[in-house]
Amino acid sequence: MKYLYIFLLLGFFACGGSSENEIISIDQIPIEEGELLIDRVVFLDSSSDEMLGAELKALATDQGFFISNYDGAKYLHHFGLEGDYLGPVITVGEAPGQVPRFEEFRIKGDSLIVNVGTGGHQELVFFLVSSHEFVKNIVTESSGFSFLPNSDGSFWIYSGFNRAVDDYRLQKLDGAGKVIERWMFNDFNEKIIPFAEQSIFEGDGRLLVRDPLFPLINEIGKDSLRQSYQFDFGAYSIPPEVWDIQDPMEWFDAISSNGFGDFNMIFENEEFFVGDLVYQKEDQRFRKLLVLDRISGESKIYETNEENEPQYYSPFALQGDHLLFIAYAPALLEVVESLNASDVIKTQLSRLKEESNPVILYAKLK
Numbered sequence: 001m002k003y004l005y006i007f008l009l010l011g012f013f014a015c016g017g018s019s020e021n022e023i024i025s026i027d028q029i030p031i032e033e034g035e036l037l038i039d040r041v042v043f044l045d046s047s048s049d050e051m052l053g054a055e056l057k058a059l060a061t062d063q064g065f066f067i068s069n070y071d072g073a074k075y076l077h078h079f080g081l082e083g084d085y086l087g088p089v090i091t092v093g094e095a096p097g098q099v100p101r102f103e104e105f106r107i108k109g110d111s112l113i114v115n116v117g118t119g120g121h122q123e124l125v126f127f128l129v130s131s132h133e134f135v136k137n138i139v140t141e142s143s144g145f146s147f148l149p150n151s152d153g154s155f156w157i158y159s160g161f162n163r164a165v166d167d168y169r170l171q172k173l174d175g176a177g178k179v180i181e182r183w184m185f186n187d188f189n190e191k192i193i194p195f196a197e198q199s200i201f202e203g204d205g206r207l208l209v210r211d212p213l214f215p216l217i218n219e220i221g222k223d224s225l226r227q228s229y230q231f232d233f234g235a236y237s238i239p240p241e242v243w244d245i246q247d248p249m250e251w252f253d254a255i256s257s258n259g260f261g262d263f264n265m266i267f268e269n270e271e272f273f274v275g276d277l278v279y280q281k282e283d284q285r286f287r288k289l290l291v292l293d294r295i296s297g298e299s300k301i302y303e304t305n306e307e308n309e310p311q312y313y314s315p316f317a318l319q320g321d322h323l324l325f326i327a328y329a330p331a332l333l334e335v336v337e338s339l340n341a342s343d344v345i346k347t348q349l350s351r352l353k354e355e356s357n358p359v360i361l362y363a364k365l366k
Contacts, residue, residue: 027234031301038341040362045085050074052357054328060317061107063129089132097134108149115147140177142166146199158199161188203268233261267318276315322362329356
């Protein structure tokens, strides 16, 4: 199955097809000389609960913003649409109504759901968005790190390449956590290094799933996967023979010395597909932002510098023709004057302090 997957991948690269099967060669997409225009900012109120750092997980919904530190989070914080602090939805701890830790978090209706790994099994834990109260937890039959709730009460859960996690990479669970469908059989090296990244995304009225390091993005259909996008990372594409390496450290050294490109996050709505791209080769690392206009068919690349452009470091949502970023206040203060923003926006941002919470930036895609 591993070789079949790779040969199919090579076959996709060798031939054309319908528009959704066409290879998008990232190296051939024109690079924009300018920067995205920041035309709105939302300041997040500070609190005494926990300082938010530079590496964050964030979710934007019509019920506000939900934000936590990436590593060692003590809380999952809830902010209103104007940045007002509404308190922690989740507290990390051992007391009733708390969780020992959490990975991804999602909103469905009035429920905020977190994915909690507890060693021997996985749990989905529910809290009310309105009151931040614990509702219930579901112990799941399968393990994974990326999940997405469906409107009928079922869930998709993605476990990645490492067979120590599960024999299937994508599974569907019912509302009680029982496996009802198994997709994407896992025949990769069971010692492969796991990539605990978000892999299931809500697109334009559809669900998209991707395997880390593979340049294919599929739509989850009723009874099968359907290819939605395929990309060519050029010199940063991973050679097929790398997947046959058994030793995990040797495997990682091989992809690192060759260099690889991957999607950190993807976003899709009726008008745009946006990919936050990360490239790495040995100790070198750089970013690109891919913007595809799904209506006109035009595409462009924004090159971003992680050190000199902290305003574009962490995209986390796509709303209409705006891409939302969350930016660390101390880093943002250093680049306020060079931002592609109006004087009004720059004046607002100049009032930040070193101890301020991060800021949400709205960047216009056209």
